[in-house]
Amino acid sequence: MKKRNFGSVLLMTIFVIAFLSALVMGLLQMNTEEIQLVQNQIYAAQALATAEAGLNDVFSELRTDPNWNSGFTDKAFEGGSYTVDVNDSTITSTGTSSQNFDARVEAEITIGSTNPYTIRIDHLRINE
Amino acid sequence: MKYQDKQNLSYKRFRASRDGLTLMEMVIALSIMTVIFAAILPLFGQIRSGWDSQQAAAETLQNGRILIDHLNRNLTKAVKVTAVSNSLVTDGYIEFEDNDANTFRYDVNSASSYVEFGPVDNLSDLAGPASQLKFTCYDPCDLDTPITDVNSIRFVKVETELTNSLGLGKNMAFTTCAYLRVNPESGTEENLTMGTLFEYDISQAKEPALVQIDATQYLCAYTGPGSDGWAVVLIVDTDNGTVSRATAFEFADVQATTPALAKIDDTHYLCVYTDKFSDGQVVVLTVNTGTWNITKETPFEYDTDYAVNPALVKINNTHYLCVYTDKFSDGQAVVLTVDTGTWNITKETLFEYDTDNADTPALAKINDTHYLCVYTDKFSDGQAVVLTVDTGTWAISSGTKLEYDNLNGQNPFLAEIDSTHYLCAYTGDGSDGWAVVLTVDSGTWTISAGTKFEFDDSACDNPALAQIDTSHYLCAFSGSGSDGWAGVLAVATDTWIISKGVSLEFDNAKGTHPTLAQIDPNDFLCVYEDTNVDGQAFIMNYNPATGPPVTP
Numbered sequence: 001m002k003k004r005n006f007g008s009v010l011l012m013t014i015f016v017i018a019f020l021s022a023l024v025m026g027l028l029q030m031n032t033e034e035i036q037l038v039q040n041q042i043y044a045a046q047a048l049a050t051a052e053a054g055l056n057d058v059f060s061e062l063r064t065d066p067n068w069n070s071g072f073t074d075k076a077f078e079g080g081s082y083t084v085d086v087n088d089s090t091i092t093s094t095g096t097s098s099q100n101f102d103a104r105v106e107a108e109i110t111i112g113s114t115n116p117y118t119i120r121i122d123h124l125r126i127n128e
Numbered sequence: 129m130k131y132q133d134k135q136n137l138s139y140k141r142f143r144a145s146r147d148g149l150t151l152m153e154m155v156i157a158l159s160i161m162t163v164i165f166a167a168i169l170p171l172f173g174q175i176r177s178g179w180d181s182q183q184a185a186a187e188t189l190q191n192g193r194i195l196i197d198h199l200n201r202n203l204t205k206a207v208k209v210t211a212v213s214n215s216l217v218t219d220g221y222i223e224f225e226d227n228d229a230n231t232f233r234y235d236v237n238s239a240s241s242y243v244e245f246g247p248v249d250n251l252s253d254l255a256g257p258a259s260q261l262k263f264t265c266y267d268p269c270d271l272d273t274p275i276t277d278v279n280s281i282r283f284v285k286v287e288t289e290l291t292n293s294l295g296l297g298k299n300m301a302f303t304t305c306a307y308l309r310v311n312p313e314s315g316t317e318e319n320l321t322m323g324t325l326f327e328y329d330i331s332q333a334k335e336p337a338l339v340q341i342d343a344t345q346y347l348c349a350y351t352g353p354g355s356d357g358w359a360v361v362l363i364v365d366t367d368n369g370t371v372s373r374a375t376a377f378e379f380a381d382v383q384a385t386t387p388a389l390a391k392i393d394d395t396h397y398l399c400v401y402t403d404k405f406s407d408g409q410v411v412v413l414t415v416n417t418g419t420w421n422i423t424k425e426t427p428f429e430y431d432t433d434y435a436v437n438p439a440l441v442k443i444n445n446t447h448y449l450c451v452y453t454d455k456f457s458d459g460q461a462v463v464l465t466v467d468t469g470t471w472n473i474t475k476e477t478l479f480e481y482d483t484d485n486a487d488t489p490a491l492a493k494i495n496d497t498h499y500l501c502v503y504t505d506k507f508s509d510g511q512a513v514v515l516t517v518d519t520g521t522w523a524i525s526s527g528t529k530l531e532y533d534n535l536n537g538q539n540p541f542l543a544e545i546d547s548t549h550y551l552c553a554y555t556g557d558g559s560d561g562w563a564v565v566l567t568v569d570s571g572t573w574t575i576s577a578g579t580k581f582e583f584d585d586s587a588c589d590n591p592a593l594a595q596i597d598t599s600h601y602l603c604a605f606s607g608s609g610s611d612g613w614a615g616v617l618a619v620a621t622d623t624w625i626i627s628k629g630v631s632l633e634f635d636n637a638k639g640t641h642p643t644l645a646q647i648d649p650n651d652f653l654c655v656y657e658d659t660n661v662d663g664q665a666f667i668m669n670y671n672p673a674t675g676p677p678v679t680p
Contacts (some may be wrong), residue, residue, distance in 0.1 A: 012161055023172070027179050034186050041193060110311075123227045124205040125308045 021052070040101075046080065047103035050095030054082030055105050058091050059119050066111040089122075103127055130489040134308060143489040153178055184294045184343035192290050192302040192359035195243055195255040195259075199234065199286050200247075202226075209281040215264040215274045215289040222247060222263045222284065227310065234468015236261045241291065247370055261298060268307075278309075282308050303581075319435055320616060320632040323667035325371025327653070328360055329376065331662025336655040337573070339389040339397055342417060347422075349387040349399050349413070350663055352376070357384025357401055360421040362665055366651045375419030376543035380415055380427070384646035390448055392466060398473075400430070400438040400450050400464075408435025408452055410464055412471040430480075441491040441499060443517060451481070451501055451515070458484025459503055463522040470645040471629055479524035481513055492542040492550050492567055500575070502532075502540040502552050502566070510554055512566055514573040532564050532577040533557070542591035543601050551619060551626070553591040553603050555578070560587025561605055563617055566625040581626035583617055584608075593617075594644035594652050596670055600629070604654050604668075612639015612656055614668055633658075634666065643666075 054072060062104045069086040085093060091095035092106045108123040140453035164289055206224035209233055213220035221235035235247045242256035264274045268282040275281060289301045306676030325634050336350035345361050357380030362370045362600055383404030390398045395417055400410045408431035414423045434455030441449050446466050454460045459482035465474045485506030492500045497517050505511045510533035516525045540554035548568050554560030561584030567576045586608035594602045607613035612635035618627045645653045652668045 003407060011458070012157065015161065030183065031177075034183075034190070037190060040191075041190075045197070120311045121309050122311050126201050126205050 043097045043099045043101040044103065046078075046097035046099075047095045047101040048105070050077050050080045050082050050097060051093045051103045051105040052085040052095070053077050054093035054095055055091060055107060057082070058084050058086060058093070059109075062109075062119060064109055064119050066117045130604075136432070145678070149611050151349060155368070167186070167282075178624055181294060181297060183405065184292050184297045185300075188290050188297070188300045190522070191255040192288070195258075195288060195290070196302050196304045197285075198245065198254060200304050200306050201282050202232065202626035203286075204309055204511050205314035206306075206308050207310045208308065209265065209278045209284065210261050210311035211278060212276065212281065212284075214276060216259045216296050217635075218262055218340055220261050220263045221497060224308075225676040226464070227624050235675065256291065257291045257293075258288055259289065259291050260515050265457070275472045279312075279374075284308070296297070314637040318616065318630045318673040319632045319671050320614060321669045322632060322634050322654075323371070323669065325375070325664050325666045326362075327634075327658070327662055328362060328371070328373045328665050329663035330360065331359070332661050333655075334657055334661060335386050335641045336643050336657070336663060337387045337389045337399075338653065338655055339391050341391075341394065341397075342415070343647070345415075345420060347389060347397050347413065347415060348655055348663075348665070349379070349384045349389050349401070350514070351383075351387070351657075352378070352663075354381075355380050355383045355385065355404075357387060357399075359399070359422050361415060361422065362653065363419075363420070364647055364651075364653055364667055366647055366658060366667060366669075367669050369669065371653065371667060373423075373665075377413075377422035377424070379411055379422070380409065380423045383435040385408070386437050388438050388450075390440045392442075392445065392468070395563070396468075396471065398440065398448055398464070400440050400452075402436045402438065404554075404608075406436055406455075407432055407570045408450075410450070412466060412473065414471075422615055427472075428473035430473070430475045431460070435460070437488045438488050438503075439491045441493050443493075443496065446517075447517075447522065448515060449491065449499055449515070451486075451491055453487050453501075454480070455490070457485045457506075458483055458503075459489060461501070461524045461526075463517060464526065465522070477507050477524075479515075479526070481515055481524070481526040482529070486511070488539050489554075490542045492544050494547065494570070498568075498573060500542060500550055500566065500568060502537075502542055502554075503532070504538045504540070508536055508538055509534050510540060510552070510556070510564075512575045512577075514568060514575065516573065527573040528575075530566070530577060532566060533562065533576075537562075541593050543595050545595075545598060545619060549624065550591060550615065551601050553583070553588075553593050553601075553605070553617070555588050555591070556582070558585070559587055559589070559605070560585050561591060561603075563603070563626050565619060565626065567624070574669060581617075581628075583615060583626070583628045584613065588613075590641050592642050593645050593646045596646075596672075597649070600670075600672065602644060602652055602668065602670060604634075604641040604644050604656070606634070606638075606642065606656075610638045610640055611636050612640070612642060614654065616670060632668070634668070635664070641662075 030109040071086045072084045074081045082095045084093040106125040110120045158191040211223040219236040223233045242253040244251035265281040265285040267280040267371040285305045305547040331353040334351035339676045349359045360376040361374040384401040387401040399415045403409045411427040437453040437454040448464045451461045460481045463476040486503040489503035499515045502512045513529045514527040537554040543551045550566045551668040565578035566578045591605035601617045604614040615631035616629035623648040640657045642656035655665045658664045
């Protein structure tokens with residue numbers, strides 16, 4: 001009588017597929033974490049650059065008018081935005097990246113008395 | 129069929145349908161699987177090692193990103209660098225002060241090779257391992273020349289190489305630059321300030337001359353009350369910025385104008401002046417270093433015809449070169465010999481160094497036998513000449529003249545920069561303040577002039593110079609409205625280009641004929657005539673800029 005041995009192939013296939021899947025999933029997981037780390041860093045850097053841009057925007061205003069103190073609120077910049085508060089000699093700029101990452105730059109400044117109004121940074125705090 | 133038979137048949141069918149997995153079959157299947165796995169396992173190993181390699185590279189890259197980002201952020205907001213390794217050191221370090229005056233440090237742990245960061249006494253691992261951490265620092269104006277002077281560092285270049293954790297993995301190099309954006313609190317602007325004015329003669333004190341006795345006492349000779357010759361010891365207190373005086377002494381009771389002084393020794397000073405007949409007189413003044421009272425020895429008339437605006441410089445303890453304007457307004461030079469026993473003075477042979485015209489000469493010693501003389505010629509232009517003194521016969525000769533300013537060059541004053549370069553300040557074109565660097569060729573004793581610089585474009589009369597350091601000179605002069613002004617002239621010692629630094633109006637009523645003497649590297653005694661032609665004295669304090677420019 002002829003034997004029908006169909007069970008062993010299926011078992012082997014399941015073993016192999018399970019092993020390979022576990023391997024690939026594990027590696028992909030590690031890779032995804034790496035990518036996420038890098039992305040986080042990029043977004044944080046974007047937010048910081050946006051905050052810096054806000055600070056420089058205020059400096060640009062102060063160079064022409066040293067008494068300017070309006071600041072900016074959610075001013076769009078490269079997909080994100082910055083909000084800058086001018087409080088006497090303290091300028092606080094908060095940058096938000098397109099992925100809602102925040103960064104904060106605060107500068108205490110002294111403005112020159114004659115035109116062109118040069119700006120000297122006396123204290124600079126980044127994400128503090 | 130019986131029920132029992134039916135049961136047996138159904139069991140047999142069941143057995144027939146379930147007999148694919150015998151033990152033998154299992155063994156064979158597992159053996160085949162083992163063989164297949166054994167065959168493909170090395171392949172998995174290679175794949176795994178490929179992943180590991182990428183993983184390690186990614187980790188090194190991430191480490192580098194973190195490190196560079198950290199360095200850049202912290203150095204950018206640093207107030208100042210307080211210590212840094214030489215730019216050639218590959219396991220370097222840097223210490224810097226933050227906004228809250230805390231000092232942090234980056235360095236490489238010598239055991240683990242990890243880059244460490246933290247407060248100086250509490251470092252912890254940041255990233256690594258690193259095979260290189262190099263800091264190259266620059267000042268804000270020159271990004272080509274690395275410096276190590278922490279007071280000037282404003283720009284830091286960081287080069288690092290992180291080691292791959294895999295033996296065969298590649299190391300990665302990272303470079304970043306950070307500009308220290310925060311004003312260093314210790315950095316100061318160049319400043320020139322004055323202490324309290326002291327009126328050392330309330331009656332009259334014209335055209336004063338100064339010479340240092342010691343660190344705190346200065347001999348001042350001037351045309352005092354009755355236009356007679358007076359001398360007084362001025363005592364300076366640099367801690368309080370005040371000047372006081374000892375008893376004044378009338379060294380010439382008939383008349384004495386435009387005195388000039390030279391130190392013989394700690395207690396004796398040679399004073400040349402013009403008497404009431406406009407003749408040239410010279411006298412030794414003796415200073416009592418206990419009471420600071422002054423006495424005089426026997427005067428000597430070195431030119432019985434005419435001698436005005438004399439200038440004096442010491443050749444050696446017993447010989448002094450004196451240049452002056454004679455009765456024909458020509459330039460005369462003579463060596464005066466002082467007997468240090470009797471304090472009698474004699475003169476050597478006169479030498480006419482300019483037969484046309486030579487007014488208001490000034491002298492500077494080049495070496496024992498050569499002296500640079502600048503003066504105003506018959507066209508009121510600026511002339512310079514090297515006078516050579518034969519120290520055997522005391523005969524004088526002159527070299528080739530140089531007209532350093534063909535527009536105007538009056539009341540010149542000299543200050544030595546080095547043995548071949550001299551800064552000359554004078555009243556130049558437009559009666560403004562000008563300065564030029566004169567270069568003396570020590571082979572041919574010819575003179576050449578650098579680029580002229582107008583340091584005051586409103587007015588300048590009777591400038592006086594004092595050296596602060598090799599590249600900085602304090603210049604006091606009578607400026608616009610005859611007010612008293614002082615300014616710092618900076619000389620680039622490579623191009624000999626002159627520029628102007630900070631200035632100070634020390635008397636906004638009037639300040640003429642100022643004279644300067646250096647007290648210490650930062651303090652200078654200045655005496656001048658005020659608006660009532662009285663004698664005023666004060667201490668000027670100069671502080672060079674520290675750190676980078678701190679405008680505003």
